[in-house]
Amino acid sequence: MxxxxxxxxxxxxxxxxxxxxxxxxxxxxxxxxxxxxxxxxxxxxxxxxxxxxxxxxxxxxxxxxxxxxxxxxxxxxxxxxxxxxxxxxxxxxxxxxxxxxxxxxxxxxxxxxxxxxxxxxxxxxxxxxxxxxxxxxxxxxxxxxxxxxxxxxxxxLGVRPVIVVDVANVVGAVPDGWWQDRAGAALRHLERLANLAASPVPAGALSLPLHGWFPRIVAVIEGDARDIAAPTALDVRRAQGSGDDTLAAVASELAGSGHQVTVVTSDRGLRARVEADASVVGARWLLDQFG
The missing domain is CATH 3.90.79.10 (Nucleoside Triphosphate Pyrophosphohydrolase)
Structure with missing residues (x-):
């Protein structure tokens, strides 16, 4: 017709x-x-x-x-x-x-x-x-x-971004009394991450092409927060030992499978461990994405 x-x-x-x-x-x-x-x-x-x-x-x-x-x-x-x-x-x-x-x-x-x-x-x-x-x-x-x-x-088509979040470090960057209830503070942060996963992150914030991305988000939790019930929208890794060891292993695993990895942490020691596999941004970068 x-x-x-x-x-x-x-x-x-x-x-x-x-x-x-x-x-x-x-x-x-x-x-x-x-x-x-x-x-x-x-x-x-x-x-x-x-x-x-x-x-x-x-x-x-x-x-x-x-x-x-x-x-x-x-x-x-x-x-x-x-x-x-x-x-x-x-x-x-x-x-x-x-x-x-x-x-x-x-x-x-x-x-x-x-x-x-x-x-x-x-x-x-x-x-x-x-x-x-x-x-x-x-x-x-x-x-x-x-x-x-x-x-x-x-x-x-070949770009597959992933944000790996050091949850304990990011939670600790906000002086909102998180130390009184570490598990509760971690859960609130995971809920904010789940909301972020449903919205595009500006491409410039990830140093990627195009205009916006919906990256996979991997959250690493440890200590008192390890057993919380996390939102299903997130890929949550529960550190059985050192959170830093788990996060470094996750970054290496994802980079090895072809992902473009951004690690969120303000921990200088951890930054040095993951820089071979990932770009690293501080906790403030993630907090700014929440708006």
């Missing part, structure tokens, strides 16, 4: 064109977002766009206009569900890439597939949906916006 279907009378206010001073048109009054789903076995999920759509017949990613007050992550997940049948909970966000046209932005959400699924063309916006090996993407007729972003996205 070469003619677009009529817009419903009750369409969202975001479903509208933005026109730049040079006459270029961009879909999405509040910007737009799309999902680049990454499957280690099958490649990346691409959408062959309907002929009637903007740059119809090209390949890109499922996505579309954001709703008012909707963030890029929520918008990309909603649009990919509507257009490609991406199930809730099937992906874990990894990074954000933002194309800024001054009057309009498009955010690509890179996300890892954690539960395999078969895409379904759930509306009229797709000719086809396909898992495409990453080495074959550039050989397709790509949507111009996706084509411009793909080199940076392709390079970032």
């Amino acid at each position: 070469s003619v677009p279907p009529p817009l419903p009378a009750d369409r969202n206010p975001g479903d509208a064109w933005v026109v730049a001073s040079d006459g270029a048109r961009y879909w999405g009054a509040f910007g737009a977002a799309g999902l680049l789903a990454i499957d280690d076995r099958r490649g990346v999920l691409l959408q062959h766009r309907a002929q009637w759509s903007h740059h119809g017949g090209t390949w890109g990613i499922p996505g579309g206009a954001l709703h008012a007050d909707e963030g890029p992550l929520a918008g990309a997940l909603r649009e990919s569900s509507e257009e490609a049948g991406v199930p809730p909970g099937a992906i874990a966000p990894r990074a954000l890439h933002v194309s800024d046209r001054e009057v309009w932005t498009y955010t690509t959400v890179m996300a890892d597939v954690i539960a395999e699924f078969d895409p379904v063309a759930a509306d009229a916006e797709s000719i086809a949906l396909a898992w495409v090996p990453t080495d074959e993407v550039s050989g397709l007729a790509l949507h111009p916006g996706f084509a411009a972003a793909w080199p940076a996205l392709r390079e970032a």
Whole structure:
């Protein structure tokens, strides 16, 4: 079909064109977002766009206009569900890439597939949906916006950041009476880390490319805090002996498996032990990320 279907009378206010001073048109009054789903076995999920759509017949990613007050992550997940049948909970966000046209932005959400699924063309916006090996993407007729972003996205596929937190050290950096209840103070800190895991960390804060990252967070706890019930969103390592020994071993293990490791500690001795495997930032860096 070469003619677009009529817009419903009750369409969202975001479903509208933005026109730049040079006459270029961009879909999405509040910007737009799309999902680049990454499957280690099958490649990346691409959408062959309907002929009637903007740059119809090209390949890109499922996505579309954001709703008012909707963030890029929520918008990309909603649009990919509507257009490609991406199930809730099937992906874990990894990074954000933002194309800024001054009057309009498009955010690509890179996300890892954690539960395999078969895409379904759930509306009229797709000719086809396909898992495409990453080495074959550039050989397709790509949507111009996706084509411009793909080199940076392709390079970032190999980046897997991890933040390893020396919980006792960070807790001790805030004089809030933590010494009266070490386990309780550690639990409060883990809850803040769990909230941080759900939000992007600016790429500059991690010295990484693109614009934002959802790094894996590994929290090392020890002593009185070792047996607390931690939030399930975190990878918690419970030191049976020295917390420093455990943290150094974790950093070495993760670096050896290809991760880009950032260790959070203000302990100078520990810093010296892990610098061969990781970048090191102080407790204040992490506290600043909490806002």
